[in-house]
Amino acid sequence: MKLYKLMLAGAGALSLTLTANTVNAQKKYDDGASDTEIRIGNTNPYSGPASAYGQIGKAIEAYFKMINDKGGINGRKINFITYDDGYAPPKTVEMVRKLVEEDKVLFVYQTLGTPPNTAIHKYLNGKKVPQLFVATGASVWGKPTEFPWTMGWQPDYQTEGVIYAKHILANVKDAKIAVLMQNDDYGRDYFNGFKQGLGKDANKIVQVATYEVADPTVDSQIIALKNSGANAFFNITTPKFAAQAIKKAAEIGWKPAHYLNNVSSSVGAVMKPAGFDAGQGILTASYIKDPTDHQWDKDADMVAWNAFMDKYYPGGDKKSTFPAYAYAVTSTVVEVLKRAGDDLTRANIMKQAASLKGFENPLLLPGIKINTSATDFYPIQSVQLARFKGETFELFGSILSGEAE
Amino acid sequence: MATTASTSSTVADTATGFAWRYRYWLLLVVLPVLLIAAGKAGYISNFQFLQLSLMIVYSIAVLGLILLTGFNGQISLGHGAFFAVGAYTAAIMIDQAGWPFWATLPVAALVCFIVGYLFGLPALRLEGHYLALATFALAVAVPQILKYKHIEPLTRGVMGINVFKSDPPFGLPLSTDQWMFLVVLALAALMFWIARNLLDSRTGRALVAIRDHSMAASTMGINVSHYKAVMFGISALYTGLAGAMHGIIFEFVSPDSFRFELSIAILVGAVVGGIASLPGAIIGGVFVQVIEKYADALTRKISAAVHLPLELEPWLIYGVALIILMYTMPMGIAGGMAALWRRLKRS
Numbered sequence: 001m002k003l004y005k006l007m008l009a010g011a012g013a014l015s016l017t018l019t020a021n022t023v024n025a026q027k028k029y030d031d032g033a034s035d036t037e038i039r040i041g042n043t044n045p046y047s048g049p050a051s052a053y054g055q056i057g058k059a060i061e062a063y064f065k066m067i068n069d070k071g072g073i074n075g076r077k078i079n080f081i082t083y084d085d086g087y088a089p090p091k092t093v094e095m096v097r098k099l100v101e102e103d104k105v106l107f108v109y110q111t112l113g114t115p116p117n118t119a120i121h122k123y124l125n126g127k128k129v130p131q132l133f134v135a136t137g138a139s140v141w142g143k144p145t146e147f148p149w150t151m152g153w154q155p156d157y158q159t160e161g162v163i164y165a166k167h168i169l170a171n172v173k174d175a176k177i178a179v180l181m182q183n184d185d186y187g188r189d190y191f192n193g194f195k196q197g198l199g200k201d202a203n204k205i206v207q208v209a210t211y212e213v214a215d216p217t218v219d220s221q222i223i224a225l226k227n228s229g230a231n232a233f234f235n236i237t238t239p240k241f242a243a244q245a246i247k248k249a250a251e252i253g254w255k256p257a258h259y260l261n262n263v264s265s266s267v268g269a270v271m272k273p274a275g276f277d278a279g280q281g282i283l284t285a286s287y288i289k290d291p292t293d294h295q296w297d298k299d300a301d302m303v304a305w306n307a308f309m310d311k312y313y314p315g316g317d318k319k320s321t322f323p324a325y326a327y328a329v330t331s332t333v334v335e336v337l338k339r340a341g342d343d344l345t346r347a348n349i350m351k352q353a354a355s356l357k358g359f360e361n362p363l364l365l366p367g368i369k370i371n372t373s374a375t376d377f378y379p380i381q382s383v384q385l386a387r388f389k390g391e392t393f394e395l396f397g398s399i400l401s402g403e404a405e
Numbered sequence: 406m407a408t409t410a411s412t413s414s415t416v417a418d419t420a421t422g423f424a425w426r427y428r429y430w431l432l433l434v435v436l437p438v439l440l441i442a443a444g445k446a447g448y449i450s451n452f453q454f455l456q457l458s459l460m461i462v463y464s465i466a467v468l469g470l471i472l473l474t475g476f477n478g479q480i481s482l483g484h485g486a487f488f489a490v491g492a493y494t495a496a497i498m499i500d501q502a503g504w505p506f507w508a509t510l511p512v513a514a515l516v517c518f519i520v521g522y523l524f525g526l527p528a529l530r531l532e533g534h535y536l537a538l539a540t541f542a543l544a545v546a547v548p549q550i551l552k553y554k555h556i557e558p559l560t561r562g563v564m565g566i567n568v569f570k571s572d573p574p575f576g577l578p579l580s581t582d583q584w585m586f587l588v589v590l591a592l593a594a595l596m597f598w599i600a601r602n603l604l605d606s607r608t609g610r611a612l613v614a615i616r617d618h619s620m621a622a623s624t625m626g627i628n629v630s631h632y633k634a635v636m637f638g639i640s641a642l643y644t645g646l647a648g649a650m651h652g653i654i655f656e657f658v659s660p661d662s663f664r665f666e667l668s669i670a671i672l673v674g675a676v677v678g679g680i681a682s683l684p685g686a687i688i689g690g691v692f693v694q695v696i697e698k699y700a701d702a703l704t705r706k707i708s709a710a711v712h713l714p715l716e717l718e719p720w721l722i723y724g725v726a727l728i729i730l731m732y733t734m735p736m737g738i739a740g741g742m743a744a745l746w747r748r749l750k751r752s
Contacts, residue, residue, distance in 0.1 A: 088661045089564075089565055089657065089659050089661055089662075090565075090655070090657060090659060090661055090662040093655065093656070093657045094655075097452055097455065098452050101450055101451045101452040101455075101582075102450045102451075102452040102453070115563065115564055115565075115659075115661075118564050118565075119564075119565060119567070119657055119659065121567075122567045122569075123567070123656065126569075183552070183562075183563055184562075184563045184564060185564055212552070212563070214661075214664070
């Protein structure tokens with residue numbers, strides 16, 4: 001018996017050293033990875049009409065600085081290279097080619113916006129460079145068979161659209177619906193989901209107005225929508241235009257049941273500039289803990305986030321969800337890199353990103369976990385509705401998942 | 406002994422004479438060979454080849470405007486529109502019909518010539534500022550037209566078209582960007598050669614005469630309106646061809662690529678380079694690509710380097726550079742260099 005145990009221990013030790021050796025021998029690198037560094041590329045709108053989102057890029061940069069101060073990931077420092085694309089697709093194309101061909105990044109991460117990401121979608125998949133956790137919720141990012149190198153992160157726009165549609169049908173009597181949308185695939189994706197959710201009631205949409213992202217205001221659109229006599233309003237706009245729409249609707253005394261898309265549900269960047277009075281009662285869908293919601297004041301994630309903001313991003317707006325979003329999504333990518341270990345190839349990055357099972361990501365609402373697989377490239381698929389009251393969004397109802405189809 | 410020395414010196418003379426006579430053509434062969442060699446050795450990345458190609462493309466576009474404004478006296482604030490028409494013509498043919506890129510170039514050139522000629526006809530009634538305004542309206546309208554709902558199946562609306570450039574033929578050991586650089590360079594050489602011959606011809610003298618004094622030109626029997634409209638077409642052809650090449654090497658076109666700022670950039674490139682000079686077009690093209698696109702990054706680098714207490718606006722450097730240039734070299738960089746050269750020679 002004793003001999004048997006000894007032999008077992010010996011065999012165990014032997015196998016341990018063996019595995020340790022094989023792990024050591026298995027260091028594999030693609031462009032952008034080495035023993036000391038992992039290079040990650042990004043574009044963000046630091047200027048232009050969507051510059052409110054620029055906080056996301058800055059907060060990601062700050063987060064990686066924090067990671068590096070703590071010793072990096074598996075001993076490697078993160079070199080995060082981010083360029084301004086002004087939310088203009090041609091600029092994104094140029095900057096991403098620079099990232100891939102000149103800076104030689106391992107992968108591209110959190111490039112922001114539906115039109116910019118669409119412009120680089122085929123290029124990156126052709127080059128087999130991961131386009132990881134893009135900062136847009138269009139439903140095209142979750143197609144692993146056609147585009148195995150692209151993955152989204154946030155809940156997709158279509159699902160969100162379905163949720164609002166169902167809420168309107170259940171809660172607004174004799175609904176007459178007005179829609180304001182950005183004229184691109186981001187707007188269309190939300191709108192398609194919304195129509196899908198309305199189903200046979202799609203004729204309740206009485207007016208649709210669009211705007212171009214280069215437009216100065218949406219004032220005239222809001223006036224036209226009010227004149228349609230609508231009593232429900234689906235607001236598919238990016239932050240600058242969302243604030244304008246909320247403000248203008250209040251100014252001209254239009255008080256529909258107002259549904260604001262998640263991508264503009266930032267207190268600091270939208271509700272505050274629009275005026276808190278103007279925004280009372282607005283509904284949105286959330287999946288991230290809002291920093292202005294006092295129920296999270298003692299929450300461990302939120303405390304950590306506040307400490308991070310104070311130390312690494314003191315210029316950031318702590319009333320905005322955008323730095324919180326950046327913190328949450330970067331936690332996911334750090335987890336992926338940790339799991340990738342010493343096999344820092346592009347294929348392994350995608351493989352690890354596609355095998356997150358029930359990952360408890362910081363700052364996500366309780367009950368929302370990250371799940372991916374080789375066939376499921378939608379990491380987050382749940383949201384909870386929230387209503388603007390006072391100076392924050394108050395959550396209500398239960399977690400909603402998989403409402404589409 | 407003495408005779409052999411003299412013969413060899415004559416041979417050398419003829420060789421240098423030959424080299425001097427064909428210096429531009431020689432440069433055109435030596436330069437790309439050196440650059441490609443540097444690229445092979447890893448000193449120039451594919452992205453930098455793309456940048457070089459874009460400079461050349463913008464040079465062709467600026468050349469189009471220089472022919473129109475510098476040599477024919479017609480002002481255009483709307484050449485971005487022709488650039489867009491060329492780019493979309495090429496992109497749509499590649500995207501929808503699967504044409505090889507080179508086959509789209511003559512079509513894009515023809516389409517742009519026709520569009521330019523037709524636009525030039527009524528615009529002839531407009532002189533000076535009015536013409537400038539009409540062309541400006543064109544530049545503002547084109548991005549909107551490209552987003553128009555009913556042509557979306559062709560243009561793919563606001564999301565733009567991804568174009569895929571073809572790999573080098575005959576299995577040449579070049580990267581796609583290196584190959585495209587050679588193509589663009591050859592095209593530019595051809596277009597500059599045509600422009601020079603055009604200006605040296607009877608037609609060219611007529612064009613300049615119209616610029617200098619159109620009434621006098623018409624009394625000498627020059628059909629002013631005909632020449633002006635044709636020149637508008639040729640100018641649009643040049644810029645449109647540049648646009649087509651831009652779409653092909655950049656692999657992407659969208660309405661946002663051709664906002665009216667592009668028209669202004671081409672005009673600024675022409676003025677900065679030297680409005681009535683062919684070499685000025687090359688300088689202008691480099692200016693459009695480098696300064697326009699990197700003024701922003703440059704500003705940030707400078708303010709970070711000298712630790713300025715205030716944040717500089719991105720366009721500050723661009724503006725200041727432009728003002729200084731205009732005051733010190735009113736004839737553009739090419740004109741300024743020529744003047745400097747003359748002064749040095751005299752002293």
